[in-house]
Amino acid sequence: MGIFPFLVVAWIVVVGLYGIVTSRDLIHQIVCLIVVQSSTYVLLLGVGYVTGGAAPYFFDIPLHTKAVDPIVQALALTDVVVEAAVTALLLSFAVQAYKRFGTLDPLELTQFKG
């Protein structure tokens, strides 16, 4: 395995950024941002993995079984919720942009309008 999980992270970030840069639609751009952000889940869970470790839930496994790091898992959970909140807010910005300018193409949304 080695560094493979971390290469996947880099790949997801760059693919998502490419989408954001080349996108011609705000909704598509928001989805690309979600792709970029989902790289953090792979990174967090990859960093905290311990070879042979169980999930940190001791409901049906003996206490003190070797387990993966619980902190990064909690951080990933936080990450998901924040992503959902940010996405919702961005989508409402897109709705308002469309109402005001009649287009979702970021290249046409270049000037301010009072």
Add this chain to the structure above:
Amino acid sequence: MTPRQRAWFFAVAAAGLVACYLWAFTGLPGFGNYPGPYGQEILRRAVGETHATGVVSTVNFLYRGFDTVGEEFILFAAAAGMSVLLRKLRAERETGPADEADSRTIPATSSAVRIPALLLVGPTVVIGWWLASHAQTNPSGGFQGGVILATAFILVYLSGEFFTFRKLSPVVLVDAVEALGAGGFAAVGLAAVVMNLPFLYNYLPLGQFPGAISSSGTIALISFFVGLEVAAAFVLIVGELLEQTLLRSA
């Protein structure tokens, strides 16, 4: 800047990013050899200290509970921000659900969609509550359960129409539940301060043995409030977006 220039600019920047990233790798411990002592220390003591077998929930709602309060209020602020951004503007009026193009005939929702969606509402509520109330034992918690609870309302929308969804989730009620959830979490934490203990200290009885539903003290209670807050926030967010389809600029 033309799209072509942008693509070139991005290619250069991305190459730099990847180079720095790969360089940073060389200093990382290999996959599966995470040496951080913090997580292992928590694994060693969490179950004994809290009687909760779900250590991720313990981290979220106790050891790093302060972070989670902030996170919950991010969701709260995002839902509030959406309500403000998507309010009915002065130049807008709300129309009925009827389609405005007379020549277009809209097929009614098929029974193949409606009946399974309605059948799933009950089980979805049960699963959502089960998850929100088992943070202390299993891989679950208020965040996961809350989202699934909100799905039950979206199934109602899918099986009928927007007005049924809105009747089931009046904004005043959803707002109140959201405030109760967010405030409840903070209140559980502040109650500890009133008792002269640290903020979010686990002051409730821990229960008889680890893994019981009644175990874990404040962790289960906080998870319950988070479930309320998350479910209400998502119902509110979806409702706000759906309502946009009814608005016409006058």
